[in-house]
Amino acid sequence: MARPPSRKANSTEIARFLGTSRAISTVAQQRARLIFAIDATASRQPTWDRASHLQQDMFRTGTGATNLSLQLCYYRGFHDFFASDWLGDGTALASLMERVACEGGQTQIGRLLRHALQQHRELPLRAMVFIGDAMEESPDTLCQLAGECGMRKLPLFLFQEGDQYDVRQCFQQMAKLSGGAWARFDSSSAQRLAELLGAVARFASGGRAALENNPTEGAKLLLQQLKP
Structure with missing residues (x-):
């Protein structure tokens, strides 16, 4: 059993605590919020290891950690779904990712999108990034959810490893319906991937203008697809 406090706080201390809590909450809400999601099923381990290092570039290539708050999400195994607290530090996020082992299982992209929509309702997100290579769910269901993201101004940035045709077709349609963008990369x-992640970080921090002001190859690819 936890020990009770040695004394009760007086009204001044309570007011100070509540004021500090409100200040912390206000700072968190002022940050651009971005969900960073990865398929963590068994085939993803090599990409997961790369992403755990590359995601730190998302902070460095944005406008700074103080303006970008990330939530790590992943699915793996048998209905295993994880969503971290909101983090504003790339090192903390990398440390969290390093402790994750990928496990075999089916994709849960629909569950991920529903989670993103719920987070967006509570406090708006600027975007969601997803990295994956497979899609084992109904394309109609996923496109319906992507359309809901578009209606609520939540763009999806879908980065596909490999070039499986049905995955590409679905991801491209989801990106279009949400007002986001799709791109592919491979193991080499x-x-x-680093350029794409950096471009999304700039978009989340400063909008379309941030991409136009720093036109890397990744930024150009996203700009071709983003709605004016």
Whole structure:
């Protein structure tokens, strides 16, 4: 049993505590919020390891950690779904990712999108990033959810490893319906993924103008698809 406090706080201390809590909450709400999601099923381990290092570039290439708050989400195994607290530090996020082992299982993209929509209702997100190579759910269901994201101005940035045709068709349609963008990469193009992640970070921090002001190859690819 936890020990009770040695004394009761007086009204001044309570007011100070509540004031500090409100200040922390206000700072958190002022940050641009971005969900960073990865398929953590068994085939994803090599990409997960790369992403755990590359995601730190999302902070460095944005406008700074003080303006960007990330939530790590992943699915794996048998209905295993994880969503972290909101983090504003790339090192903390990398440390969290390093402790995760990928496990075999089916995709849960629909569950991920429903989670993102719920988070967006509570406090608006600027975007959601998803990295994956497979899609084992109904394309109609996923596109319906992507359309809901679009209606609520939550763009999806879908980065596909490999070039499986049905996955590409679905991801491209989801990106279009949400007002986001799609791109592919492979196991040898870590730099391409880094550029794409950095471009999304800039978009989340400063909108379309931030991409136009720093037109890397990744930014150009996203700008071609983003709605004016």
